[in-house]
Amino acid sequence: MTLLTSLVAIVGVFVANAYPQPLDERAVTVSNAKTSLSLVYQNNLNSSDDKNHVGALILDATIGYQAAAACAALNERLFSKATLQEHKTDFTRLIAYQDFSNSFDTVGGFHIDGGTVVWDRQFVFSSQAGSSQKRLPVLCTQSATNGLSSAGPVNGSQVAIASGSNTFVGYRNQKSFRFLGIPYANLPQRWQYSSLYTKKDQTIQATAYGSQCAQGSSGSEDCLFLNIQTPHIPKAGSKKNLRPVLFWIHGGGFTGGNGADGLSDGGNLASREDLVVVTINYRLSTLGFLAIPGTDIKGNYGIADQITALDWVIANIASFGGDPRKITIMGESAGAGSVRTLLGSPKAIGKYQGAVAMSNLGGGVTIGLMGDYGTTYSSYYTIDQSYAVAGSQILSAAGCSNSSAQDISSQVSCLSQASASKLVSLSTVARYVVQDGTYVTTPNLVLTRQNANTAHIPVMFGVTRDDGASFSTYPKQPITTHSQGLQAGLGINSTWADKIIASGLFPSPNTGNLTLDSFNVSARIATDKTFRCIDQATVYAGATSGAFSSAYYYQMDRTINGYDPNNVGGPKDRDPNNAYFRLHGADMPWVFGTLSSPRNVDDLYSVQLSTALFGAFVRTGRPELDAELLEVRGYAKVIEALNKTGQWGEVDGKKGEIRVLDWPGKRAGFVDVEQCAWLGYGLDYYLKGGA
Numbered sequence: 050m051t052l053l054t055s056l057v058a059i060v061g062v063f064v065a066n067a068y069p070q071p072l073d074e075r076a077v078t079v080s081n082a083k084t085s086l087s088l089v090y091q092n093n094l095n096s097s098d099d100k101n102h103v104g105a106l107i108l109d110a111t112i113g114y115q116a117a118a119a120c121a122a123l124n125e126r127l128f129s130k131a132t133l134q135e136h137k138t139d140f141t142r143l144i145a146y147q148d149f150s151n152s153f154d155t156v157g158g159f160h161i162d163g164g165t166v167v168w169d170r171q172f173v174f175s176s177q178a179g180s181s182q183k184r185l186p187v188l189c190t191q192s193a194t195n196g197l198s199s200a201g202p203v204n205g206s207q208v209a210i211a212s213g214s215n216t217f218v219g220y221r222n223q224k225s226f227r228f229l230g231i232p233y234a235n236l237p238q239r240w241q242y243s244s245l246y247t248k249k250d251q252t253i254q255a256t257a258y259g260s261q262c263a264q265g266s267s268g269s270e271d272c273l274f275l276n277i278q279t280p281h282i283p284k285a286g287s288k289k290n291l292r293p294v295l296f297w298i299h300g301g302g303f304t305g306g307n308g309a310d311g312l313s314d315g316g317n318l319a320s321r322e323d324l325v326v327v328t329i330n331y332r333l334s335t336l337g338f339l340a341i342p343g344t345d346i347k348g349n350y351g352i353a354d355q356i357t358a359l360d361w362v363i364a365n366i367a368s369f370g371g372d373p374r375k376i377t378i379m380g381e382s383a384g385a386g387s388v389r390t391l392l393g394s395p396k397a398i399g400k401y402q403g404a405v406a407m408s409n410l411g412g413g414v415t416i417g418l419m420g421d422y423g424t425t426y427s428s429y430y431t432i433d434q435s436y437a438v439a440g441s442q443i444l445s446a447a448g449c450s451n452s453s454a455q456d457i458s459s460q461v462s463c464l465s466q467a468s469a470s471k472l473v474s475l476s477t478v479a480r481y482v483v484q485d486g487t488y489v490t491t492p493n494l495v496l497t498r499q500n501a502n503t504a505h506i507p508v509m510f511g512v513t514r515d516d517g518a519s520f521s522t523y524p525k526q527p528i529t530t531h532s533q534g535l536q537a538g539l540g541i542n543s544t545w546a547d548k549i550i551a552s553g554l555f556p557s558p559n560t561g562n563l564t565l566d567s568f569n570v571s572a573r574i575a576t577d578k579t580f581r582c583i584d585q586a587t588v589y590a591g592a593t594s595g596a597f598s599s600a601y602y603y604q605m606d607r608t609i610n611g612y613d614p615n616n617v618g619g620p621k622d623r624d625p626n627n628a629y630f631r632l633h634g635a636d637m638p639w640v641f642g643t644l645s646s647p648r649n650v651d652d653l654y655s656v657q658l659s660t661a662l663f664g665a666f667v668r669t670g671r672p673e674l675d676a677e678l679l680e681v682r683g684y685a686k687v688i689e690a691l692n693k694t695g696q697w698g699e700v701d702g703k704k705g706e707i708r709v710l711d712w713p714g715k716r717a718g719f720v721d722v723e724q725c726a727w728l729g730y731g732l733d734y735y736l737k738g739g740a
């Protein structure tokens with residue numbers, strides 16, 4: 050059915066006769082045994098407005114006199130007419146969307162408290178006799194209104210479902226059903242690849258996050274957990290109405306982070322974009338990435354964990370409402386590096402259908418200008434190279450490579466005795482993806498042709514405008530020349546600083562604050578050399594050669610906070626119309642709809658727009674907005690942006706295009722093309738065989 054037209058035609062119905070009292074069916078343990086469960090919530094992503102909205106649970110069609118019992122089994126009640134009237138705008142949209150998405154047959158209406166409701170756009174009620182005998186979907190209250198930050202379930206909100214031969218007890222809050230801390234792998238052995246969780250007949254309490262993987266002074270080796278937020282749980286045994294899946298791989302330099310970060314909480318995307326969100330932990334640092342030549346320790350344990358998590362998702366996610374044939378892998382920073390790695394991993398290709406790499410790092414290979422922290426995220430060491438920069442240092446820092454331990458196996462067995470927290474806290478840790486021959490088989494992602502080594506799927510890459518501001522150095526002392534600023538900012542000598550200035554390609558702004566202006570130029574160069582050039586060249590090559598089936602590119606021009614080692618100040622307390630650096634990692638709230646304190650209305654509108662674009666990519670492989678869908682959902686500001694800017698087009702040739710994400714944003718061409726060529730990373734870098 051299209052749009053609201055079918056609903057408009059419906060005659061409103063309201064039945065006033067009382068039904069028999071609820072049957073006592075509270076003893077049901079598996080709450081999707083008799084019905085699917087849909088949690089609907091009209092989410093405008095304005096968290097301070099959540100208190101003014103209520104959601105509902107929709108259950109499968111049942112005979113009217115059984116409807117109250119069906120709600121009671123979930124510790125809820127039939128929805129009241131008064132509450133519907135109070136929230137009629139929300140519910141008109143929510144129900145219209147159920148119709149539009151073919152999730153429920155809405156024509157006959159829904160059972161509510163004391164009767165049946167059917168509405169048209171004007172939300173007109175009228176009565177109809179005898180509908181207690183009708184089979185109609187049921188609208189129940191959804192009283193678990195705790196938000197994202199809540200530590201766990203409120204009483205009565207638990208929901209138990211079966212998948213495989215295990216039962217998972219999760220819960221619901223205002224935004225979605227949540228299953229947290231699900232073990233996806235057996236307890237991993239140190240420096241062995243993880244295997245899919247095999248325990249059977251378990252009841253898994255999935256109401257709290259599992260441990261993060263060992264990092265700094267916290268975390269543990271028992272950390273291979275994933276978390277699910279979903280708007281819909283199919284009836285046990287059914288695979289109907291499955292939603293696309295966003296599979297999130299966190300960042301943190303391959304040494305930190307976890308899937309429990311509030312910024313990547315999937316509850317808002319679940320309700321706003323009707324997606325299933327999965328966030329995972331994977332092993333980090335020396336526990337995740339140690340590689341030692343001549344031993345069985347071949348590295349990439351963290352990458353292999355990600356693939357094990359994908360395997361778990363493929364096997365189980367349908368039980369949680371997700372479509373295992375529609376998985377988009379997405380990550381930021383080291384998570385984007387992971388996505389890039391998985392795009393070329395024979396063990397992973399075929400297990401996902403779309404990929405998004407946010408602020409992937411690279412660079413530093415050809416230009417003599419400066420070494421680059423980002424190189425190893427896109428160009429993979431051999432095991433020997435990794436050992437040369439990390440392995441031998443780790444052995445000696447752990448006290449395992451003294452003269453009485455010449456042979457490598459005794460050194461390794463010494464290292465195995467060290468505690469996890471000691472290993473991840475040594476002065477050197479392993480954090481490099483390596484060419485292990487199984488998970489990673491090429492030195493780089495192959496972008497020159499359609500080929501078996503690269504997933505032939507739609508991809509999206511992009512950066513924050515000033516990603517590199519987080520990876521350059523604000524001069525410790527005020528400077529007196531621009532050259533001094535560049536030397537400090539980029540860690541280069543005067544020869545190179547002067548070459549940069551002489552190129553005329555990186556003019557300095559002139560605000561009267563030389564130190565700040567010079568840092569601004571350092572940040573631009575750092576953004577270009579470590580992020581922008583390599584990522585633009587990647588999508589250009591992959592789209593031009595046909596390695597990817599399609600490619601999209603963005604630049605995030607509106608952000609908040611982010612990774613700020615220089616303390617150049619997030620825009621937190623500022624007017625976003627002032628100049629500020631769009632730092633690395635500062636785009637997360639725009640992708641997950643988790644911006645807690647919009648600074649102005651444009652912040653909120655831009656978040657609504659970004660989630661719509663990323664949501665569309667997860668649904669269809671194209672970040673194209675569907676005006677009809679947006680109309681049904683009542684996402685007026687997103688429609689307005691679409692009207693103003695048009696659709697986000699594929700990368701097609703040297704002009705891009707790219708999408709500048711802001712409110713309302715704009716379409717543009719590739720950025721700093723000439724600068725990138727000068728830095729050694731022109732658009733055709735990969736097509737010319739660069740790596």
Ligand SMILES: *[C@@H]1O[C@H](CO)[C@@H](O)[C@H](O)[C@H]1NC(C)=O
Pocket residue numbers: 203204
């Ligand atoms: C939840 O239930 C427990 C046990 O019945 C009770 O002690 C507690 O106060 C309840 N909490 C809330 C928030 O209702």
Ligand SMILES: *[C@@H]1O[C@H](CO)[C@@H](O)[C@H](O)[C@H]1NC(C)=O
Pocket residue numbers: 448449450451452453454459460463
């Ligand atoms: C020397 O290395 C061996 C490992 O083979 C280890 O058991 C021993 O503790 C080390 N000795 C010192 C003094 O670090």
Ligand SMILES: *[C@@H]1O[C@H](CO)[C@@H](O)[C@H](O)[C@H]1NC(C)=O
Pocket residue numbers: 417418419542543544545
């Ligand atoms: C400046 O750095 C470059 C690249 O590291 C090096 O080749 C050159 O010798 C250095 N020049 C001076 C004057 O130190």
Ligand SMILES: *[C@@H]1O[C@H](CO)[C@@H](O)[C@H](O)[C@H]1NC(C)=O
Pocket residue numbers: 562564565617
């Ligand atoms: C230059 O800008 C920086 C960053 O905003 C600020 O900390 C510093 O005080 C400014 N210096 C001057 C001389 O205004």
Ligand SMILES: *[C@@H]1O[C@H](CO)[C@@H](O)[C@H](O)[C@H]1NC(C)=O
Pocket residue numbers: 556557558569628629630
């Ligand atoms: C950096 O300079 C550019 C102009 O070159 C300006 O548009 C931008 O606002 C500046 N960024 C900051 C944080 O001052």
Ligand SMILES: *[C@@H]1O[C@H](CO)[C@@H](O)[C@H](O)[C@H]1NC(C)=O
Pocket residue numbers: 095097098101647649650653
């Ligand atoms: C967010 O919601 C609050 C509370 O309803 C409201 O005062 C505020 O105007 C909303 N913000 C925007 C940008 O709509």
Ligand SMILES: *[C@@H]1O[C@H](CO)[C@@H](O)[C@H](O)[C@H]1NC(C)=O
Pocket residue numbers: 685686688689692
């Ligand atoms: C978008 O454009 C359509 C067609 O021109 C128009 O009917 C609609 O009112 C516009 N909507 C918004 C929100 O600007």
